[in-house]
Amino acid sequence: MRQQQSERLTLFGPSGTRKYLNAAERVRFERAAARAPPRIKLFCLTLRWTGGRISEVLAVTPSSLDLDSGVVSLETLKRRKRGIVRQVPLPPSLLTELDRELHLCDAQHDPERARVRIWRFSRTTAWRYVKAAMAAAGIVGAPAMPKGLRHSF
Numbered sequence: 001m002r003q004q005q006s007e008r009l010t011l012f013g014p015s016g017t018r019k020y021l022n023a024a025e026r027v028r029f030e031r032a033a034a035r036a037p038p039r040i041k042l043f044c045l046t047l048r049w050t051g052g053r054i055s056e057v058l059a060v061t062p063s064s065l066d067l068d069s070g071v072v073s074l075e076t077l078k079r080r081k082r083g084i085v086r087q088v089p090l091p092p093s094l095l096t097e098l099d100r101e102l103h104l105c106d107a108q109h110d111p112e113r114a115r116v117r118i119w120r121f122s123r124t125t126a127w128r129y130v131k132a133a134m135a136a137a138g139i140v141g142a143p144a145m146p147k148g149l150r151h152s153f
Helices: 023-034 038-050 054-058 092-102 104-108 123-136 146-152
Strands: 071-075 085-089
Touching: 023 038, 023 123, 023 146, 038 054, 038 071, 038 092, 038 123, 038 146, 054 071, 054 123, 092 104, 123 146
Parallel strands: none
Antiparallel strands: 071 085
16 A cells, blocks of 8 residues: 555654754855855855755756746646746845845846856766765764755745
């Protein structure tokens, strides 16, 4: 007999350890990410604030960001069906920094640049960047991975 979904969802792993970051760890992650090079920092912070999967955040283009409304549109990958988009609010300070570093306003007005991914590194490289920020923040164990960040959202 198949387990019901609510029975499978838990905040703790089989050994009783937490799977996800707590509030203090999220703050430490943000501080560690702030010390990374600008594009890596912005990727990590976007991942933190959206609760998105690595692939969802890597797919973000300038046209995905609505600077006036303060949201980013993420195409969800969980449903295994194209075209399901959710809009997630981002802090104004992050949006300002994204625009300043990535010249989003200019890119949004250029049809070619508007649809080009902002972060061009691979999923594996992105995973390594997140893991490095987790290590720099002193976060270890099960929560010290992108999924730990996602579900702490």
